[in-house]
Amino acid sequence: MTFNPIEVRKDFPIFTRTIRDGKRLVYLDSGATAQKPQSVIDAEVDFYRLHNAAAHRGAHQLAEEATDLFEGARAKVAAFIGAAVDEVVFTKSATESLNLVAYAMGNAPVGNRFHLSTGDEIVVSQMEHHANLIPWQQLAARTGAVLRWFDVTPEGRLDLSQIPQLITDRTKVVALTHQSNVLGTINPLSEIVAAAHAVGAVVVLDACQSVPHMKVDVTELDIDFLAFSGHKTVGPTGVGVMWGRSALLEELPPFLTGGSMIADVSMTTATWAPAPAKFEAGVPNMAQAIGLGAAVDYLSAIGMDVIAQHEHALTQDLLAKLLDINEVAVVGPLNMGNRGGAISFTVAGIHPHDLGQFLDSQGIAVRTGHHCAWPLTRSLGVPATTRASLYLYNSVEDNDALIDGVKSAMRYFK
Amino acid sequence: MTFNPIEVRKDFPIFTRTIRDGKRLVYLDSGATAQKPQSVIDAEVDFYRLHNAAAHRGAHQLAEEATDLFEGARAKVAAFIGAAVDEVVFTKSATESLNLVAYAMGNAPVGNRFHLSTGDEIVVSQMEHHANLIPWQQLAARTGAVLRWFDVTPEGRLDLSQIPQLITDRTKVVALTHQSNVLGTINPLSEIVAAAHAVGAVVVLDACQSVPHMKVDVTELDIDFLAFSGHKTVGPTGVGVMWGRSALLEELPPFLTGGSMIADVSMTTATWAPAPAKFEAGVPNMAQAIGLGAAVDYLSAIGMDVIAQHEHALTQDLLAKLLDINEVAVVGPLNMGNRGGAISFTVAGIHPHDLGQFLDSQGIAVRTGHHCAWPLTRSLGVPATTRASLYLYNSVEDNDALIDGVKSAMRYFK
Amino acid sequence: MNLDTLYQEVILDHYKNPLNKKLSPTFDAQVHHINPSCGDEITLNLTAVDGVITAITWDGVGCSISQASVSIASDLLVGKSFEQAEAISDDFVELMQSKGKKVGDEAVLEDAVALAGVSQYPARIKCALLGWMAIKDASIQAQTK
């Protein structure tokens, strides 16, 4: 294989800096946010330096160029996830994308297919990130719908045996994470999607941890809505994507209202433009969307399959090395089937926060805590864990640095 | 005065490029979006190249640096508008800021001071941008409240004589633009604020067109909420500010829900962190907030009073020169009291869209249309106008280029 | 790019002296279309007999491109069957989306080829299409009547 993470790292300027008095940066926190290649930074900079103007709002050359670049980014993202161009909505983050879907459903009047009321049910899982849990809690509270959820088995898998109880005629929405940001579990979707569609429910996929790491095709998955964040996809901060089937976007009411999303406006009423404009009120986050376009170009040039393969091998390596340490317990699947590169673990006798701090002193960046999935970590009896999350620029030497770090920490906190 | 727009222009890399085959860029569209100084671009780039990590979410050095930079930007913005640090909420845009306030009020339960229902009234004006009109229309529709509005006089001023009729015991919210993006009118606030507070209503100020152009101090203005956009303030796209009085932010329910805005979460319930975190769900738009911090640094170094003075003089010059042309009619105040640098006008016999296109061919960027204030332009009988909007990098030569352009267009479309 | 490729003489002529710009008292379908990005509006009446368009009249405000385009269309498509009109309309849309790469078939589009230059100004394509979309919409309504 010609893929070499050490070469890839050269595309990412942050790896030229050092940590804590000269130590090499071992960045194992891509699950929180990914580093940025120079091409993404350049795309944003070029926009500001050469083409900055309000897209869709001017008849002048800069506005034309800004529009072309912005819409060009939309086309790139659409191709990246196997979607039609007008189905891609730029948001500020996956969090906004998921809130958009939930709030827009809350805006649906009686008669609209998204209208929810008492007797309706929303199904999530116990392994959701807060961003795919609280918006549905709130929607349920506002509409009278009931929130139900898949449990997580002790080995960190969804309990699919619950499908018949959970997904019923009352189900209107099934909102699920594609890959758990804590456990690394990749959820199998086909059975759930089929069950949801059989009862007329829509499936909302939180793809924050899958789109950056493997080929995700919305058409193949047969889902209805999808959310992901630019910043975890080697793209800029301040941009996310909400994808929806075009027929559904037509029926879904808007969320944010304001400029550029209207068909007509009077003092007391307004009607809406077609999607995606309907969901993009205001002057958009142009530079960030354009940066995200450059990010998916970057990832595509390497190949999502190559990236997934690389991460798979690295994850297998790190899991094995971690499990070799007696004091370490991994929280999440130990076998590599349907398993991504987020590895949460505990070390007996060392609180994750202390372990993270120690690793930091060695130049190793990990995340500690509940990882915004508090109901999950509580249900697993580990209120906090340490998480290493792998990406294309990580290598076996990073894994070894982590293992060394854990062992040194055990000596330090002995 | 040592202020020289030609020197200022050197800070903005876009002015090194040319338009339509070598013509000088005469950018008169800052009302839509402002150009960016190199220091703002550099701030974003430095963040990505050196400090990128998820703020508030890691115990490692990069996360610490990202947090410091992000919170440092908040402190800069707070100082810029005379606010306390924890009162500044970063959003993606003014549009989101205004939607945030409206939706959060919609989330207020009975007993909360923001709860709205039948019998309550929301007051706006006829000169609002869609971003400060439609969110309130929608809130009214959702809650049963009634939307009322100030009319605009033929010379483009708010009709303050309506205060006693409009602001009554039923009024819960008064949402107003500080400066009209179409007319250039700067609205006098003290009387309205006093009337609103006397009846217990809150005042929401759309400061999109004022914060970039003059000293705005939320404490002096005695308002309750304020919104503005980074991109109009020589800052990045994808960032806005929602400011609220801290006692009000405490009572206001959250809007977007997800990570980093919680106090505690179970599968079915959640409680909230204090502001500003409560209103900033998800990994924030860090690079953009930091860029906005650099933007307000840039503006402060020049001085908002100096900028306002410069724009005042330029506006006076351009108004006089436009009115010298018989075929030109200015839509908005002709006298310079409480008047900012957005100048909308029509030219007899030439549709604004054609005029804009002609000016573009000369390298002059203006905006044409209803400027996202359709109810206003319709009420004034000019469904579309041409708008020149001035900023610190504009000069008298830009004004002259516009005047020449208008005259040439009159010959072209004779 | 030269502005004259956009504002051809034919266009300015139609703009100054628009054809059929007076709403007929009778019609088979009446539509009202708006261009939300610039505020241009058009009301358009269409009459048809036995599947053939016999009259298109309109009124509205708009820029030279939108006014000239509807003026041209309201002349060109009269006397055509709905199928023919749709085919011509499709050709025109294709021309508009050609980014300056097509010149248009004058045998089919007649005066409308003068609008070819619009395809190089993306923000103006909607102006040129406003009238054509109104006619399309009115045709559907007239046919389903």
Add this chain to the structure above:
Amino acid sequence: MNLDTLYQEVILDHYKNPLNKKLSPTFDAQVHHINPSCGDEITLNLTAVDGVITAITWDGVGCSISQASVSIASDLLVGKSFEQAEAISDDFVELMQSKGKKVGDEAVLEDAVALAGVSQYPARIKCALLGWMAIKDASIQAQTK
């Protein structure tokens, strides 16, 4: 920065052998505090007689910093009046916010000065304050009882 400035011997000692880590059966105020950014939790009981704190006991999960800090505070503040405890607590908060610029007055803060290094690690300040904030909260509740 050297990690040892953060993890002083005193801290690790308190972490391994925390003082007063066993909830008393009786109390004047009981509070439950959470650090939402990392999930650490503490339950704390406080007893006072005539304006003087006579007992602080607690239980909870957390990192060495949070556990050592509450252990130290639960020892230091017993026998102090509410006013004295508040003054000491204010000193401690100031030390934590000093970004490494203060060392703390050992006469006032005793073992708590060992936590001075925390002020150089912004993400850990909340850990160090968790127990102190719980005591503050419990004091208010006990006083208004």
